[in-house]
Amino acid sequence: MEIDMKKIILFSIIIALCSFTLSFAGEREAESNHKRTDSQPIIDMHMHTFQWDIYGNPPPPNLISGKVPDARSNAEALKAYVAQMDRYNIVLAVGSGEMQMVKDMEAHEPNRFMGGIEFPKYTTPVNKRMEKWPAVEVLRKQYASGQLKIMGEISAQYAGVSPDDPKLEPYFSLAEELDIPVCLHTGFGPPMSPYMGDPDFRMRLGNPLLLEDVLVKHPRLRIYIAHGGYPNLSDTIALMLMYRQVYMDISGIDWLLTREEFHYYLKRLMQARLGKRIMFGTDQMIWPDAVRMAIDAIKSASFLTGAQKKDIFFNNAARFLRLDTAKYLSSSSDKLSSQNSEMVSIIKSEIRLRPANPGDQRSVSFDLDLVGVQSAAVQVTGFDIDGVTETEMYVNKQKVALPQEIVGDIVPKTVTIDLDKDALKQGRNTVTFVFADAVGGTTGFSILGLKIILRK
Secondary structure (H helix, E strand, O other), X not given: OXXXXXXXXXXXXXHOOOOOOOOOHHHOOOOOOOXXXXXXXXXXXXXXXXXXXXXXXXXXXOOOOOOOOOOOOHHHHHHHHHHHHHHHOEEEEEEEEOHHHHHHHHHHOOOOEEEEEOEOEEEEOOOXXXXXXXXXXXXXXXXXXXXXXXXXXXXXXXHOOOOOOHHHHHHHHHHHHHOOOEEEOOOOOOOOHHHXXXXXXXXXXXXXXXXXXXXXXXXXXXXXXXXXXXXXXXXHHHHHHHOOOOEEXXXXXXXXXXXXXXXXXXXXXXXXXXXXXXXXXXOEOOOOOHHHHHHHHHHOOOOOOHXXXXXHHHHHHHHXXXXXXXXXXXXXXXXXXXXXXXXXXXOOOOEEEOOOOOOOEEEEEXXXXXXXXXEEEEEEEEEOEOOOOOEEEEEOOEEEOOOHHHOEOOOOEEEEEEOOOOOOOOEEEEEEEEEOOOOOOOOOEEEEEEEEEEEO
16 A cells, blocks of 8 residues: 555656646657767756655656656666766756765766755655755855755745745845855646645745745846746746846656647747747656657747757756856767866956946956966856947957847846957956947946856
């Protein structure tokens, strides 16, 4: 009887996300035994470093494809997901779980993984629901040491906690202070969750609009809502139209919903002009075949252009994470592993010049060690830069042109610009932003992020 109950709980986890009218015939495509690397680079913004037996031994089948995972150890489970990364050219995975499994994934794929811990509610083998709020100062040390690189997935809804609850305030404050990306669970949970291990779970607490007061208090918080806010379509659109720093991942809903339902939801998000802030994710737990299913859901969306698919698969996440894209655009994992880049954060708070008069400027100085550096780039995140003539950037008094990608009113943009070999110098350096001319009513600029990339 105990075994049957565990299976019922697991089935509920999957059924929560799908309407079971999907035809399985197209989902049972046989996996070939050889590696196949797609040319399109992909960033998986939402996966999980779960233990192989988290839902039972033997593992239950993927209810959509019917495939039972082959892994019978944590090492095999990690390798199974990495095989999917190789097969589909997933150049970076952003994942969460318990700390030990995050460490194991980091050790296995140090150049292709960014880890966080799932809190406050999480599942441990076998189907045991636990609640733990990590100490803020412990998290601070883990971010400083590089053990963790994202915050979350924050699963507050499962603990009956609203996104604007004071319990979460210390975590959002820390993330804003350290400029740590935050993944917040939104939307739904397994049917009957209040009766199956999460008595405080409430559907209303998954509404992304509850995040609004947090965003007002923490304007520099770099946050993305998980699962596209589904099924709260109107409120999700409302939040993202008003607060343009918010991104989303579409994990889980891209393979657990019927294809028709998922495409309807995604199309409405695109119609609301949110296409530059939608990021791909799998929510892969113990079923590696979910990766193919999630990717196929995007590729089969006939209403998306090729450029829009590239944005969802790679460009939007690269912008959100402020990546040195040159490091990830190679399809070869060997080339990726051989690169050695250091990212130096220059500012911790916004550089703002609003309102402004022509000639007004802001500068920031910093020290660099260039020993062994072969090339360098500057990464700028800003908004309200409506033309290159309005905002000019100088690195050590040498003008560096801002490319057209950063041109956009209010919408934050991130660009990476390669620097001339002599642009930086050993020791003290200075970057200056100058307001040139008001064009079309623009009154200034805001620089939200400034980093120097040193390639050795």
